[in-house]
Amino acid sequence: xxxxxxxxxxxxxxxxxxxxxxxxxxxxxxxxxxxxxxxxxxxxxxxxxxxxxxxxxxxxxxxxxxxxxxxxxxxxxxxxxxxxxxxxxxxxxxxxxxxxxxxxxxxxxxxxxxxxxxxxxxxxxxxxxxxxxxxxxxxxxxxxxxxxxxxxxxxxxxxxxxxxxxxxxxxxxxxxxxxxxxxxxxxxxxxxxxxxxxxxxxxxxxxxxxxxxxxxxxxxxxxxxxxxxxxxxxxxxxxxxxxxxxxxxxxxxxxxxxxxxxxxxxxxxxxxxxxxxxxxxxxxxxxxxxxxxxxxxxx
Numbered sequence: 001x002x003x004x005x006x007x008x009x010x011x012x013x014x015x016x017x018x019x020x021x022x023x024x025x026x027x028x029x030x031x032x033x034x035x036x037x038x039x040x041x042x043x044x045x046x047x048x049x050x051x052x053x054x055x056x057x058x059x060x061x062x063x064x065x066x067x068x069x070x071x072x073x074x075x076x077x078x079x080x081x082x083x084x085x086x087x088x089x090x091x092x093x094x095x096x097x098x099x100x101x102x103x104x105x106x107x108x109x110x111x112x113x114x115x116x117x118x119x120x121x122x123x124x125x126x127x128x129x130x131x132x133x134x135x136x137x138x139x140x141x142x143x144x145x146x147x148x149x150x151x152x153x154x155x156x157x158x159x160x161x162x163x164x165x166x167x168x169x170x171x172x173x174x175x176x177x178x179x180x181x182x183x184x185x186x187x188x189x190x191x192x193x194x195x196x197x198x199x200x201x202x203x204x205x206x207x208x209x210x211x212x213x214x215x216x217x218x219x220x221x222x223x224x225x226x227x228x229x230x231x232x233x234x235x236x237x238x239x240x241x242x243x244x245x246x247x248x249x250x251x252x253x254x255x256x257x258x259x260x261x262x263x264x265x266x267x268x269x270x271x272x273x274x275x276x277x278x279x280x281x282x283x284x285x286x287x288x289x290x291x292x293x294x295x296x297x298x299x
Contacts, residue, residue, distance in 0.1 A: 010239025015251055017233035021095075022255030024225045028099050029263055030218055036097030039222065041198030043096055044089075046223020047230065048188045054231045055181055063182025080176050084183070085190035087169040092191075094158055103158045104260030105267065109148075110162025111256060112278045115249045116141040118167045133288035137281040144277030151270050181234035 031039055055061055071078045098107040119134055148155055173179040178186070261267075267275060 013236035018251040020229035044195035050227030113163035137284040140281035
């Protein structure tokens with residue numbers, strides 16, 4: 001059971017993480033000399049040591065040791081770690097690639113849709129009952145999806161990758177009891193080989209890095225922001241119930257949408273019904289969440 005102080009701490013950590021993710025989304029516009037793949041590579045490479053230090057300072061290294069022990073005790077557990085790293089690696093790559101390739105709004109739409117999909121996944125995978133407001137929220141989301149299908153005949157692949165990939169990732173973390181910052185650390189270490197491949201196959205070489213201190217500092221800042229964002233989000237998870245965690249997911253896409261518009265993306269006239277429907281779905285879930293919190297507070 002979550003106390004009010006723990007819940008407040010979880011909310012604070014989660015919101016800080018969302019702000020840092022939005023900052024990183026905008027930060028990519030400063031790295032003109034790097035392509036999306038390279039930005040992902042440097043992000044993972046520099047996030048890993050920063051995240052390691054963050055875990056040690058926060059006293060969470062036991063979580064890493066526990067997972068390491070489980071790898072030798074359960075022969076199938078390591079396969080779940082590889083799949084988990086693959087899922088989060090795709091998401092982190094898309095996060096860096098999208099804003100510099102004209103898919104910023106598609107990614108923000110994916111994040112708006114993701115909690116709705118998580119409700120559906122929870123209903124199917126965990127047999128969770130859907131409340132009346134959750135059903136109404138899903139209806140709004142479905143209407144938005146239908147409008148997008150009418151416009152483009154299909155949802156864009158970045159939107160689908162976000163709204164479908166993340167629920168599967170979160171489901172896997174819960175099923176394997178790795179929904180903490182130690183589990184994230186293992187995802188990062190297994191992603192390192194791919195990150196090195198992107199770096200060594202990029203257009204920017206080590207000589208240019210050494211001769212251009214500004215680029216080197218910008219890349220280092222990317223790793224620091226990434227580690228802090230992922231760290232704060234992972235630390236918030238144990239302090240939040242699923243309802244509140246789902247609500248807080250919406251902080252990030254709202255910020256990402258604002259950043260995308262600031263970076264030059266625009267919402268087309270025929271796309272507005274989709275966004276309005278999604279926002280109505282969001283508002284419906286927020287109403288339910290507020291009611292749930294009030295009931296828990298006064299129970």
